[in-house]
Amino acid sequence: MKICQLCAVDFTLKKFLLPLIDGMQEQGWTVTAVCSDGPYVADLRALGYRIETLSITRSMSLLAALRSLIGLLRLFRRERFDVLHAHTPVAALIGRVAARLAKVPLVIYTAHGFYFHDEMPRWKRSIFVALERFGGHFTDLLFSQSSEDADDAVREKIAPRECVLAIGNGVDISRFDPAIVGGGGAVRTELGIPADAFVVGMIGRQVREKGVAEFLAAAAELAQRFPQVWFLLVGERLASDHDGGVDMEFTTAKTVLGNRLVAPGLRSDIPELLAAMDLFCLPSWREGMPRTIIEAMFMGRPVVATNIRGVREEVVPEETGVLVPTRSPQRLVAAIERFVRDPAWGVRLGQMGRQRALMLYDEKKVVALQLERIVQAARQRALI
Numbered sequence: 001m002k003i004c005q006l007c008a009v010d011f012t013l014k015k016f017l018l019p020l021i022d023g024m025q026e027q028g029w030t031v032t033a034v035c036s037d038g039p040y041v042a043d044l045r046a047l048g049y050r051i052e053t054l055s056i057t058r059s060m061s062l063l064a065a066l067r068s069l070i071g072l073l074r075l076f077r078r079e080r081f082d083v084l085h086a087h088t089p090v091a092a093l094i095g096r097v098a099a100r101l102a103k104v105p106l107v108i109y110t111a112h113g114f115y116f117h118d119e120m121p122r123w124k125r126s127i128f129v130a131l132e133r134f135g136g137h138f139t140d141l142l143f144s145q146s147s148e149d150a151d152d153a154v155r156e157k158i159a160p161r162e163c164v165l166a167i168g169n170g171v172d173i174s175r176f177d178p179a180i181v182g183g184g185g186a187v188r189t190e191l192g193i194p195a196d197a198f199v200v201g202m203i204g205r206q207v208r209e210k211g212v213a214e215f216l217a218a219a220a221e222l223a224q225r226f227p228q229v230w231f232l233l234v235g236e237r238l239a240s241d242h243d244g245g246v247d248m249e250f251t252t253a254k255t256v257l258g259n260r261l262v263a264p265g266l267r268s269d270i271p272e273l274l275a276a277m278d279l280f281c282l283p284s285w286r287e288g289m290p291r292t293i294i295e296a297m298f299m300g301r302p303v304v305a306t307n308i309r310g311v312r313e314e315v316v317p318e319e320t321g322v323l324v325p326t327r328s329p330q331r332l333v334a335a336i337e338r339f340v341r342d343p344a345w346g347v348r349l350g351q352m353g354r355q356r357a358l359m360l361y362d363e364k365k366v367v368a369l370q371l372e373r374i375v376q377a378a379r380q381r382a383l384i
Helices: 010-026 041-046 062-079 089-101 122-136 147-155 185-191 212-225 247-260 270-275 291-298 329-341 343-360 363-380
Strands: 002-006 030-035 050-053 083-087 106-111 141-144 164-166 198-203 229-234 261-265 279-282 303-306 321-324
Touching (some): 002 089, 010 041, 010 363, 030 062, 083 089, 083 363, 089 122, 141 147, 141 363, 185 270, 198 212, 198 270, 198 329, 212 261, 212 329, 229 270, 247 261, 270 291, 279 291, 279 329, 291 303, 291 343, 303 329, 321 329
Parallel strands (some): 002 083, 106 141, 141 164, 198 229, 198 279, 303 321
16 A cells, blocks of 8 residues: 655654654555655655645645645645645644645644644644544544544544544653663753753743743742752753743743752663653643653553543642643642652552553554554555
């Protein structure tokens, strides 16, 4: 079969889609990734991945969307794909419409996290639900990472139950193994963090919806009472991000914390960074099924995160971590403080988190589940 894997930016391709592409190629399928050009494209091509680049908007501009639609339609008609597998909300919507116009036989959409959520104003939520319903008319299979998103897809009439599959999420378990990675001492030394410090870490895009402002506010308050606590903030705001940044909040927190707030930017050594942390924190406003929490669990780190869909499937309160409300720095402070005051309790929760991750979040099983369902749908359409 000839497959198109579509996403808006090359960051998504590099960070999330390669294991699935590898699995498809092992099946003997020809896979072409399609995304906007970016800094990772050349390296991925050098590794042997076939990539077509064209401008794919991440905004809601109708003119930009029309340009992306025309570009994708031309590409699909030229390449004559058997399957489109689309990711990321705007790219997936435009891509599915283009695929139907180009008569691509099988169209799949993975919802890595619906943009609508319960805390949105009702009118705004209704708009995004309506867009998902519209996209559903051009979709044969809908994969979601969280079970809650799968249920929402059916409840909101985005897709019928028989076309929806919750695939979960996973990571390479051989890469996130504390016995191999070690205790994180080298990373602490590199970043200037004392060996005896209690490190609270966060990994993610530096935008508001990730809860970075709440993380920084909590850090500033805790730092004044606990001089042994350091904060490690990993990631950066992507050039393609349209959500607001947190520069002002970072400057304010840095004034309070000084060198106890460490922000090394975008890094690839995630297992080693997690090993350097004592507690992982993710106070996002919305998620699909965040991989960073799964990575932290595999590394034996307890988790403080927000009580939102996807996250509450991963974190078991008081067993592998603590859940707090969104946009609540004070509740975040209280949760983190519990771990600071009782590090041994955190170690126990981290150990239980790793056991849970080993049972549920093996990347190979997630890929195999998708391939099995795609094969079934392809056979129904006589594509294989």
